[in-house]
Amino acid sequence: MAPPDTRTQILDAAEHLFAERGFRGTSVRAITDLAKVNLAAVGYHFGSKAELMAAVARRVVAPINAAQSAGLDRLLARTSEPTVAELVEAFAGPMFDGMRAGDENGARTSRLIVTIICDPAKEARSWTGPAESEIRGRFQTAFQRALPHLTEGELWFRIRGILAVAAVDRIEVYNQPGSAGHSTPGGEAARSWAITFLAAAMSAPPTPS
């Protein structure tokens, strides 16, 4: 009953290729070639290419969502109110975990998230499931309490800013490797840099009308 190997081999290969060339840019044949399984195995185990993508997305996003949720729970269980910096850490931090310096796999994971978020297809919206937006809503109310002077619109804008920085930050590095001698920042540094950057951004005073 338990999947022997083929299923995860397909998931691994699909994650690799989807991250590197996007959903539409990756053919089922390329996946099965890389996974060294038969072409029809995708249809057998997942039903269709889109459902395979959904499975890949779930596998990647699930631990991030879990870490975000746990982090927020921990902050809310305390007696003192969480600070903006703590909320940023709990929200953005997990997106950088699992992609430590030199971890090629981590870079791919990050790239895959970008692919999912940026994909213009409507199907892409159903890849990650509703858990993600639910967690986002919980963080929104937490941020709202920590930043009561912000309008809902501007707060929402800033939360999207966090997502943007967390998702896109590796694109440039990935796309033009070793371009102008910019040493690729390890995931280690990227994580703390992002927290600094985003905590300051979130704490900014509201924009005058």
Next chain:
Amino acid sequence: MAPPDTRTQILDAAEHLFAERGFRGTSVRAITDLAKVNLAAVGYHFGSKAELMAAVARRVVAPINAAQSAGLDRLLARTSEPTVAELVEAFAGPMFDGMRAGDENGARTSRLIVTIICDPAKEARSWTGPAESEIRGRFQTAFQRALPHLTEGELWFRIRGILAVAAVDRIEVYNQPGSAGHSTPGGEAARSWAITFLAAAMSAPPTPS
């Protein structure tokens, strides 16, 4: 010699569809159908689908690059050193211009830029040409002077953060329209919100080692 009409009709239709469905998600036939021109016109006027995309990208990015360059020139021509906020305004501001509130075309433009930046294909890197990275380099040295305490790596990370926010900020709005009653921010508000957000982020103290 001057292109009569077909050429720009194709460019308009291609800009529309590339922004909405991405490069790979848009077929040449869909473009020529929308433009109401013959299928072969793309090959005749542009050579290939990829070269058409490059033309579309150039047409969209050129005015942004020009505005960025002019803004930086204006700041550097003054006697006083430009502030971080001024540099952010000059760098990020033009990315939000031309997409004022209710301007459907502006939202598409923004969406197209995201498509270009996020596209995983290697060809996408040649779509905008070298002008963009050259301007980015000029801003980098200007930021370096305004933020002398930042390491080159962290500064580079923050500049990428600006690009991320400017590029991705409209994705969510575009993808789940009227999701949870979040009033879509007009381009007007988004522009000033982004400047506030990014100026604070850029001005953050350096991350401790």
Next chain:
DNA sequence: CCCTCATTCATACGTTCGTTTGAATCATAC
């Protein structure tokens, strides 16, 4: 041993894709 059921396999189907072709059409200059 053989039946069963899950999995793997080679192969094919129908569609859509980007691109090409060669004739038809048009404007313009002689």
Next chain:
DNA sequence: GTATGATTCAAACGAACGTATGAATGAGGG
């Protein structure tokens, strides 16, 4: 009017795509 060069057109090309099919294969229980 007719020749010329640029443009538009209908049609087709081969390739690659996602998916479906039915036979082969393998392991485990009767």
